[in-house]
Amino acid sequence: ANTLSFPVEIRTKENGYLAILGVINEELVFASKSTTEGIHVDLFKKLFHRLPENLQAKIKDLLARNNCSMIFEVISQEDTHIIKYDQDHLYVLDMIQNTLDVNGKHIDVPFSREKLAELYTILQKYDTDLISIVKTVQQVSTMDELQAIINEELNSFHESEGFVLVDSNGFMTKFKGPYYNTWKHRRNRILEPYQKFGKIPYGNCKNEDDTKFADFLGSLDYDVVCKSTILDIKDMMENQGLL
The missing domain is CATH 3.30.470.30 (DNA ligase/mRNA capping enzyme)
Structure with missing residues (x-):
């Protein structure tokens, strides 16, 4: 202003x-x-x-x-x-x-x-x-x-x-906008740390939806997660009716 x-x-x-x-x-x-x-x-x-x-x-x-x-x-x-x-x-x-x-x-x-x-x-x-x-x-x-x-x-x-x-x-x-900020947070603070360290950082989840996202990552084969982008993970979730 x-x-x-x-x-x-x-x-x-x-x-x-x-x-x-x-x-x-x-x-x-x-x-x-x-x-x-x-x-x-x-x-x-x-x-x-x-x-x-x-x-x-x-x-x-x-x-x-x-x-x-x-x-x-x-x-x-x-x-x-x-x-x-x-x-x-x-x-x-x-x-x-x-x-x-x-x-x-x-x-x-x-x-x-x-x-x-x-x-x-x-x-x-x-x-x-x-x-x-x-x-x-x-x-x-x-x-x-x-x-x-x-x-x-x-x-x-x-x-x-x-x-x-x-x-x-x-x-x-x-x-x-909120959509971008939400998914950027999940990429930077949940997906990428998991790919790097092999442990899901539940402490970085800000709400229930973030936790569901983290749980979904945990349900996948770790090698698949490591080869996936955030867009790949979103597609997987959409295909399973989770988004």
Whole structure:
């Protein structure tokens, strides 16, 4: 309430990992996790190269002409998280100038909006469902409107990570919903410790549903648990009618 400058955009928070695409010395540069190397960069690069070659060239030209970089949320079946996706996808989040700062802002909203509109025009000319611009759900003008949306989210349990707030000054912050927080807790504090140490950490269960989740893990073969992601465990529970 003391920080946000209205109006505030509410954007979908996709559940992947952050990646950056830029152009240096007329070459595309792929980055993620604070580096230009590693598995996340490789996955990002592989997905981008699945785009039509002409589209790749158009994106490269757009970045080079405007001296900016493109920020992505990468959804890969080889790097799953809490929310289930049926296919790989590249969500474009923003376009950011290649400068050390933008006057203390996270992004320059008018600049990003203008360049995303240009990107949208480009994307319309290609038949691909691998890339899209992240959705802006709505815009609110007052703290009361925003609080009402937050309260609604807090009292729901739908399958999403949450949303991102972008205010008129370019300040950004994330809001994580109950569904995401619940399953992230079960992954980080119950499943992964059990996989690592071989003992179910019942002390990390916060409620009866967490305990039922822990009990279900205990009913499975330990080798199966060790090879499973949280999405795999959720699928097993759903197949047995436990969710």
